[in-house]
Amino acid sequence: MSMFSSATNTFTAKVGVFCGARAGVSDDHITLGHDFGLALAARGAGLVYGAGGTGVMHAVARGVFDGGSAVTGVVPHELREREKSLEVRGEIFVVKDMHARKALMYRLSDAFAVLPGGLGTLDELMEVATWNQLRFHCKPLVLVNRDGFYDPLIALLDHLVGAGFIGAEERALIQDTDDVEDALDLLGCRPRYSPEEKASNLAFSS
Template identity: 45%
Template sequence: MKDLFSICVYCGSSSRVSDTYKDAAHELGTELGRKGHQLVYGGGRVGLMGIVADATLAAGGSVVGIIPEHIQVLEVEHTGLTELLVVDSMHTRKNMMVERSDAFVILPGGLGTLDETFEILTWKQLRLHDKPVVVVNIDGYWNPLEELLDHMIAEGFAQPAHRKLFTVVTRVEDVLPALSAQPEPTIDPETKWL
């Protein structure tokens, strides 16, 4: 797989979470910065979003934040980024994040993170992109997501091959190796459900 320079991180904006998740965000940002990767993320300064951005910058990396106007007016945007793009909508934000990224990493988060995760996996299923996706299952946070996917497969709403749309790791140190090693999707467009 080609070099992965620009890595999108989807994660929560809440600060009222376990230090375990905050530590993981800091570790990931530090690793991205140290290895010379560019972080692409939602542009916030709070929660895991702010932590991963600050850590990437502190380790010498560049950070691109993409934030919708309606969130920026709440004064939650990060003002110390390499580049901050203010856009008109969540849809524009998500499209730009995909266009500006070579790969995707999902840390723990809430409804927004879940929305982004399902969208990026659906787009990969539909062959709108073939970029690697890694879910970081810190302390089993994403176990219910894996269980839901298994249930969907068991009930016939998804195929076993959909498990190959992403890789799950339990440690931040395994993220970059997993991104590099992730296989291309193998779902046949003729046999998948729309």
Template identity: 40%
Template sequence: MSLKKRVCIYCGSKTGNNGSFTTKTKKLGHMLAANNIGLVYGGGSVGLMNEIANATLNRGGQVHGVIPQHLYDMEVAHEQLTALHITDTMHERKAMMAELSDAFIALPGGFGTFEELMEAITWKQLGIQHKTVILFNIEGYYDKLINFIDHSVDNGFITEQNRASLKIAENVDQCLSHLPFFNP
């Protein structure tokens, strides 16, 4: 069976301090595979990146990793993927991840995850891409960021329309329901 679509997942190279981050990340990976939706992610074998890749693979899903050469050389690449793409730079990595994907979901993570999320939503705002961007707010991890984004709307820096283009999900079912191509 051919894939319906692929989702790019942005998430941490660590698992964080809350076990729900790992549990819900794995559940998302299982549900992507169960619904024949491919995963595109940063290609790592650490943190939540490793958890979502393994969860998707363990249920027979397809996983494309995209990793820059310098991280590959540090031996953090996941070697059991459907495909592993090695790029020269982080910029090429992000461009390839976007090209391979039909939507974006950000899970808990740090600076890299924040940067990727903001780039995806900015590209949508500017019309560079028209793909759905979802913030998976596991256990309220992104509550303060969501409040700050709403604060930016209140202060006239983000329009209501652009704010509405960032979808918020509190659970895996909501993540999937925000995908325009999801048809259970």
């Protein structure tokens, strides 16, 4: 599903990314974060995130910076030192508490990507999905499921459909893919190549 609108001729400008302030046990999570940030910047989109200076969060922001795009961070005052937000570059909003952090991130973002993370990441994922369900907003939401990281969560969501607690349309509000470029397409980001560039690449490869 692309959020490109022929009426406004615009693409997703800012993507909110939910992910861990920890690195996890595998270096692959940090690599994914940096890869996603680079790819996001290559699409001309900016990042909205939790302003963490550690873990997967920091890797995503570093990738966006390396790619030359804008970074916006939102952090509660009490977490500035714990999450090393003082070391973060970009535009940083310091807010009162976690509720204010999430509300501002939701407002600033046009779409949401979920990378590996813990309880906070799951909290943000489910709240955004619920807001879509209740039509408080209508914004793309994509799990970046590299190496099956979110397979157990996807199985749980499908189980809830089978048990009658989530409808099929509501389940479809949470999309998933294992590919970064596919995720950016689902998020409604500007295509990586213009139609002319794509045709040229196809002609060159053939």
